[in-house]
Amino acid sequence: MQSTALTGGFAKAPQDAARAFRAVMNVMARPGLIETLTGAKPPAPLSDAAGTLALTLLDGSTPVHLAGALDCKDVRDWITFHTGAPFTGREHCAFAFGLWSDLLPLAGYPIGNPEYPDRGATLVVEMPALTASGVTLSGPGIKDAAALNLPDRAAFRANAMQFPLGLDFFFTSENRIAALPRSTKVEAA
Amino acid sequence: MTQDYNFAYLDEQTKRMIRRAILKGLAVPGYQVPFASREMPMPYGWGTGGVQVSASILTPEDTMKVIDQGADDTTNAVSIRKFFEKTAGVATSEETSKADVIQTRHRIPEQDLREDQILVYQVPIPEPLRFLEPRETETRKMHALEEYGLMHVKLYEDISKNGAISTSYAYPVKVEGRYVMDPSPIPKFDNPKLEMAAVQLFGAGREQRIYALPPYTRVVSLDFEDYPFEPSKADHACDLCGSDTSYLDEVIMDDAGGRMFVCSDTDFCRSRRAAGHVGAQGVPFEEDAA
Numbered sequence: 001m002q003s004t005a006l007t008g009g010f011a012k013a014p015q016d017a018a019r020a021f022r023a024v025m026n027v028m029a030r031p032g033l034i035e036t037l038t039g040a041k042p043p044a045p046l047s048d049a050a051g052t053l054a055l056t057l058l059d060g061s062t063p064v065h066l067a068g069a070l071d072c073k074d075v076r077d078w079i080t081f082h083t084g085a086p087f088t089g090r091e092h093c094a095f096a097f098g099l100w101s102d103l104l105p106l107a108g109y110p111i112g113n114p115e116y117p118d119r120g121a122t123l124v125v126e127m128p129a130l131t132a133s134g135v136t137l138s139g140p141g142i143k144d145a146a147a148l149n150l151p152d153r154a155a156f157r158a159n160a161m162q163f164p165l166g167l168d169f170f171f172t173s174e175n176r177i178a179a180l181p182r183s184t185k186v187e188a189a
Numbered sequence: 190m191t192q193d194y195n196f197a198y199l200d201e202q203t204k205r206m207i208r209r210a211i212l213k214g215l216a217v218p219g220y221q222v223p224f225a226s227r228e229m230p231m232p233y234g235w236g237t238g239g240v241q242v243s244a245s246i247l248t249p250e251d252t253m254k255v256i257d258q259g260a261d262d263t264t265n266a267v268s269i270r271k272f273f274e275k276t277a278g279v280a281t282s283e284e285t286s287k288a289d290v291i292q293t294r295h296r297i298p299e300q301d302l303r304e305d306q307i308l309v310y311q312v313p314i315p316e317p318l319r320f321l322e323p324r325e326t327e328t329r330k331m332h333a334l335e336e337y338g339l340m341h342v343k344l345y346e347d348i349s350k351n352g353a354i355s356t357s358y359a360y361p362v363k364v365e366g367r368y369v370m371d372p373s374p375i376p377k378f379d380n381p382k383l384e385m386a387a388v389q390l391f392g393a394g395r396e397q398r399i400y401a402l403p404p405y406t407r408v409v410s411l412d413f414e415d416y417p418f419e420p421s422k423a424d425h426a427c428d429l430c431g432s433d434t435s436y437l438d439e440v441i442m443d444d445a446g447g448r449m450f451v452c453s454d455t456d457f458c459r460s461r462r463a464a465g466h467v468g469a470q471g472v473p474f475e476e477d478a479a
Contacts, residue, residue: 014196014204018248021208025246028215029388029403057212059205114333118213118222140218140365141403143386164367168216181216183365183403 005077008041010055016040020056027170027179032137032146034130037177040082043074049172050097050124051078057122058083058095065093068102070126090121097124100151106159109167117164120182125151127173136187137180148178156186197244198276203227207245207399211390214401219364220332221315221398229394236269237394239292239311246307246390247273247290252280254288259296259436259453266294285456295358297379299435299457302387304404310373312393315400317361317371337369340411348416357421363409370400372408378420378436383408425450430461431468 010016016039023035042051058064064085066075079085090096090108103123112120127149134149135156148171150156159166159182166182180186195201203225210224229237247253253273257266261283269292270281282288285300292309302308314320318328321339331337340361347354360377364370372383373391383389389402402408412418426433428449435457437450449470452458462474 013201015249017201017204018196018246019250021204022246022248025208025211025215025388028212029401057205057209059202061206062209115329116223117217117220118210120213120216122212140406141215143405164217164220168212183216183218 004043004074005081008043008051008078009082010039013055017056020052023177024053024056024170024179027177028141028168028181030141030146031139031180031184032132032142032148032178034132034148034176034178036175037172038175043078045069045072045126046075046078046097047126047172048175049177050126050170052175053124053170053172053177054079054085054095054097055082058085060084060086062094063088063092065090065096065098067096067098070098070102093121095122095124098126100125100127104155106155106167111162111165111167114165117166120165120167122168122170124170124172127151127171130171130173130176130178137184138187139184141181142184148180150180150186153186153188156180156184157188160184160186194276196249196277197247197273198229199227199241199244203241204245207241210399211242211245211401214390214399215388215403217368218402218406219368219370219400221393221400224397224399226394226397231268231272233395234313235265236292236294236311238392238396238399239294239309239394240269240272240392241394242390242392242399243273243290243292243309244277246309247277247279249278251289252282252287254282254285254291254456255293256291256296256298256454256456257294258438259298259457260455262455283456284460295374295376296436296453297375297382297385299452299454301382302385304386306387308385308387308389310375310389310391312371312373312391312396312398314359315371315391315393315396315398317359317369332368335367337363340369341413344411344413348413354412354416354418360418361411363411364402365407366409369411370408376422376436377410377418378422380408380410380418381420423450426468427452427458427461428468428470430458430466430471432458432461432466 037049040052109121169180255266257263359374410418
């Protein structure tokens with residue numbers, strides 16, 4: 001029991017976190033781009049990509065919300081040991097992890113305020129798979145158009161309508177990651 | 190590399206805080222994200238903001254280039270390059286095309302940047318409205334309400350006084366039709382290059398702000414229909430390499446009014462001279478000459 005919490009961290013934290021952040025930054029700067037993200041070995045059901053993202057960005061100053069099946073002792077213990085991030089409900093979180101269906105509804109998360117839009121939460125959505133197909137995306141970071149298999153359309157369109165307020169999303173599946181910031185325009189159905 | 194420093198100098202907690210600010214900056218292009226700027230082993234005004242951003246994004250495999258007003262060989266550029274050689278153990282280069290991360294003070298390289306490159310700006314005053322409204326509480330409200338009339342009044346007063354918009358550097362831009370942003374004190378000649386394939390990150394150490402432009406973000410220099418924005422440069426060709434498209438520095442040669450114009454981008458000038466171009470006062474290129 002204890003051992004799953006203590007293992008699976010970065011082997012060389014500064015270098016591994018630097019490489020992981022480069023992938024994380026690249027996907028956030030280029031919505032729809034899918035990158036490989038590895039380094040951490042979190043306990044199930046957290047994916048490697050989501051676990052690596054957690055070790056790269058979380059610490060004592062980032063309240064975390066775990067939704068659905070991710071809110072289990074193994075994952076909690078692992079995040080606590082490796083990052084020290086406090087757990088909280090969705091209304092006070094900086095980061096939330098979960099399946100799309102478990103993270104809904106989006107209404108409860110902080111979206112920032114007009115003077116500090118950066119205080120909007122970041123949601124990490126665990127996906128069965130990531131493919132560069134499906135919903136067409138455009139906006140900053142995208143030359144002409146990009147595509148990503150988003151779990152929904154209307155919710156992301158509504159989120160983008162609130163710009164510059166809103167939520168930012170990462171999508172993770174096994175060791176792959178993609179992102180959808182609030183600035184991206186999501187094509188109508 | 191010595192192991193006396195943590196990789197890239199900063200501690201991991203600080204890097205995580207800066208990395209989170211960079212991600213929010215990319216998600217809201219042009220908005221200035223507050224961050225807890227650290228004391229660096231160099232004074233404010235010497236690029237502490239850019240250095241903290243670079244330290245947070247560098248990976249061990251990167252090659253880094255540092256320029257100050259386009260030049261690789263000035264004090265600021267040399268000392269920051271050595272700082273990262275020592276604390277991060279990264280390779281460095283003066284060649285734009287070989288660099289993964291380019292930290293810059295007040296210029297954008299002449300050569301177009303690629304998608305896999307990152308440009309980090311050192312920013313002295315990140316708030317474009319600061320000289321018009323000194324109170325942070327008020328400028329924050331103005332950004333929140335998209336209240337940018339004051340900036341247009343300033344440009345209008347330029348025209349009524351001087352007959353043209355006299356702002357020649359740190360020329361304000363509007364990002365994706367929302368935030369007015371200070372592109373740092375780059376010459377307005379460089380403004381059209383702000384729409385590029387590379388990721389652009391801006392760090393202001395003393396003022397504790399980070400902002401960002403994702404690739405291909407729409408960046409429009411503010412102007413009026415009857416006084417459109419004009420990027421300008423000295424009406425001259427480089428005296429060393431003969432380029433008539435690059436941004437030029439004017440160099441005083443003697444007390445009798447002698448002067449020459451040379452490319453501000455030293456790597457661009459060197460590579461042109463290496464390719465056989467010779468300007469009016471230039472001599473044919475020799476490796477390790479000058």
